[in-house]
Amino acid sequence: MIKSKLQDVSVRAMSVGSFMVIAIPALVILICTGFLDSNNFTQPKLVDSLIYVAILGVVGTGVTIIVFNRLIQITSPVFSTSVTYLAPVVGILWGVLDGEKFGVFHLGATVVILFGVYGVNSNRRNKKGNPPT
Structure with missing residues (x-):
């Protein structure tokens, strides 16, 4: 699909679109579990863990998806x-x-x-x- 239909779309736009689609169910799950309602954010280990997960998500997954989508655009699937x-x-x-x-x-x-x-x-x-x- 990326090679045949989305060749002219920016890889950043494709990546942002992918994350926006998954963000909706992720937020619903986060709200339904009560994670945001808890007072756990005062615990330093939890805050540190969330920072590391955010870094992993942005740097690891985000950059990887951008590079992978670009790789598909410039090479064969x-x-x-x-x-x-x-x-x-x-x-x-x-x-x-x-x-x-x-x-x-x-x-x-x-x-x-x-x-x-x-x-x-x-x-x-x-x-x-x-x-x-």
Whole structure:
């Protein structure tokens, strides 16, 4: 869709639009859980955690979506989906660099994720009549 129908739309506009659509249900969930009604905002650990989640959302997710949408616009969708294969690897590397443990269970979960991504992409190619690679 991005490559064929949204080629002339700014990647920032697409990203902002995506976040605006998800913001509505997110706010409803936030209000319904009573999170905003609590007096927990006086606790320093909660405030620090919320700041870090906001940074992760803006920098991590926001910038990634902008870069991914631009990648789709300037390349082919097939090439840009290869990023999906690299995401778990990059996540693992960041975790290991941060001192997190990576065991056999994590390796197995990574393999399951990569096979799932491969399965989804190979089904798309087969439905279009292209032979799987």
